[in-house]
Amino acid sequence: MRTTRTTRTPRARLAPRTPLKAALGLFAAAVLCLTPQAAAQPGTGSPSGTVTAEHRAAADPAYKILVFSKTAGFRHSSIDDGIAALRGLGTANNFTVDATEDAQAFTTGNLAQYKAVVFLSTTGDVLNAAQQTAFEQYIQGGGGYVGIHAAADTEYDWPFYEGLAGALFHSHPAIQSATVKVEDRAHDATAHLGGTWQRTDEWYNYRTNPRTSAHVLASLDESSYSGGNMSGDHPIAWCKDYQGGRAFYTGGGHTDESYTEPAFRRHLLGGIRWAAGMTDADCRPETGYTSLFDGSSTTGWKQAGPGGFTLADGSLTSHGGLGLLWYSAKEFTGDYSVKLDWKAAGDDNSGVFLGFPASDDPWSAVSNGYEIQIDATDAADRTTGAVYGFKSADITARDAALNPPGEWNTYELRVTGERLEVFLNGRKINDFTNTDPARSLAQGHIGIQNHGDGDEVSFRSIRVRQGGGGQEPAPRTGEVKGVNGKCLDVDGGQSADGTKVQVWTCNGSAAQRWTVGGDGSLKALGKCLDVSGGGSADGTRIQLWSCNGTGAQKWAAQSDGTVRNPQSGKCLDASGGTWNDGTAVHLWTCHTGPNQKWTLP
Incomplete structure (x- = not known):
């Protein structure tokens, strides 16, 4: 934001990475302008699990992945369909697929050419000791892993692999429809989905719950089908940073039909892109957060000043201003951590405010609180990741973690006393301590800014965790x-x-x-x-x-x-x-x- 009350002349926008905003449902015809009177009404989302495109608007740099589908146990008939689907995704998204069932591909020299290795419904012991060592070194050197379905039914006696996959297969009921709860809608593998995703597959039970060591992207509603045995907490897709590399796993993909489902194909594409380092995300384990905005209701929030936010597809998108949508239901004191997902359409301006008193004047937050900025191109202390007007982000770290316009990012804003740490997609990019006796990070409200005409920034999944701790920065x-x-x-x-x-x-x-x-x-x-x-x-x-x-x-x-x-x-x-x-x-x-x-x- 700007610290003057003059009207902002919008800059020429950077071209978004994707022209598919309509496909993302952010500007559906039936939208709700959030005035204080209407703010509590639910928005209109896209149908659960729908997706209209798999393509990126701006291509990733060309890269290669290895698809490995060797089986030493049960063999899935869907493997051939899976390989074909991955080749199709590669053709459309600028990556090349090498597919093999020859474990001799696992040498240090050969693996070095791939950004990610996909274990496509592998089963049993598929690598010998030397091949395992080569793969371990590949991951430790920054390589990516994607596990699909029976990748969790693989290498039970290899501890490194169990840690990489996140959890191993225990059992499964019959193929049936189930409700998938989408827990993270910022990760590229799930950003295209609604809050729930109804689909048919063979739903694995796992020997352990990966939630403590991985970031859960989606889980199963065990009441929606028969045979779940994970006591109501049943992760089915997750991601994690692991020993220097990246690991993504999805439990879907048993059926042949999975690989013709647009939503599932887009899910796989997002997992591959993240594992290959083409996009970033916060893949630290997350527990203990309470939702302030879950995508359906803005109960407890108030609009201060002109303009507002449009609620559609579970997101709040800014329009007009200068104004502030702030959480009036509670003032936060002591130590706390705020997490939220945000996306800028182009070179747009917004921010997240902390530590300001209750007020219907948005300028009160400017004068009495602190803004963590969202703005692609401005002075160092006024661009994305900065504590606006007070401290620049570590620009090198910020640029390494930042996803471009049109893609989602995640902030964690961790307050410990008067110290504020800013994490972008799991990477620490700013560390600021308040020394102004007239302000306090440790007492006040939380708000998101609608900066002005032409500024289009969306927010999802605003949540808070009270008390010390927060999450450690990702390695x-x-x-x-x-x-x-x-x-x-x-x-x-x-x-x-x-x-x-x-x-x-x-x-x-x-x-x-x-x-x-x-x-x-x-x-x-x-x-x-x-x-x-x-x-x-x-x-x-x-x-x-x-x-x-x-x-x-x-x-x-x-x-x-x-x-x-x-x-x-x-x-x-x-x-x-x-x-x-x-x-x-x-x-x-x-x-x-x-x-x-x-x-x-």
Whole structure:
């Protein structure tokens, strides 16, 4: 938003990624303008599970996926239909499909060419030990996994795979129709769906509930069919960041007919795009949130100022203004986390307000609260992810996490006392502390802005979790760059405990892909950056070691560019005074020299 009361002249808009807004149902003929008198009325959604197109308006960069359908147990007749469907999706969406049942495709060199590997109704033990190791390294190096249906009936004795898939098959009832509850309508695999999705398939029961380790996208209403045995909490599609890679699973896809269903095909496309890194999403596990806006009713909300929001297809879309739709039913105090999904049509302006007093004047929120901005092109402290007028987002992190106009994004706004952390699609992009005694993040209301004519921003699924904690940021994976632009590197790409860690010319290999964990760890090749023996003396060896959660494996990036081991109080240091390929890193007293400056993913 702008801090003056002058009328905004809309900018020329960036072309949206998709011209299919009508297909998304955001501007259906029967819409509801949310005045305070009408705000509580339900909107008109599209039919459950409908979808009108599979194509992207602006093509993703060309990429390849591997579809693997080897079976060592039951073989699904739908595999051939699945391969054909995936090839069709690839042709329409700029990716190439290589399909195989030959496990010898699982080598380090061969897998490196693929952005994602799809396990299409595989069953039983399909990979030997060497092939499993190659696939583990592929995932740890940033690769993507898509599991379809019986991918959960695969490799029961391989713990890595169970973690990757999220849950393994237990049993199934007869094929029948069931109601799928869509829990996340921002992820590209489910954004096209309504709040429920009625479809027929073979509905798996799973040995464990993946909700604690994965982000559930959709679940089954066990009262809508016979044979569910997961005590009413029955996830059926989910996503997760896993050991440096991305994993998506859907339980659908048993029947031949699944692969001609437009909604299911679009579901698969979204899972593939996310696993391949073409789009981003918040795939952290989510529990404990209470809905403030669920897509059907705006009870408890009030419009302040001119303009308003249109309610259609479970979304609120801004029009006119400058105004604010704010949650008047409750003031939030103490620690809390707000999550919501948003989408800009182009170069549009809006924002989310926190910590403002009750008022029918939208300018009260400007003067007394804080706005987390949504705006594609503005000054650094006034663009998407900024605390408007106070602190810019980390633009590099923001750009890496941001989906383009026409696609959904998710904000988490985490308030701890007077500290505000902003997460975009699961990645932390801003960290701001209020020092103004006239304002307080820890007390006030929540609101979304309708900025003015020509600004078109939509919101879905506004929810809040009270109390401390929130969610840890999703792991970040990439190069750790140090002195002379060289990368932190595992010697020879080996993963044995005690392997030397060094600096080396950056080459994009798995030996240089590090995952920054929310627990303070730095991981490569499935193991952790470790201070030998938990030592603290200058020159103590830094090595790769099996992760054990000890202080020897905790690292904290500092504002001066150093990376410190808190247990010892000393820094990660490239040894010596000349730094060539193969120079070892070790522990050393912090001095902020060039050999102690690191850039993390």
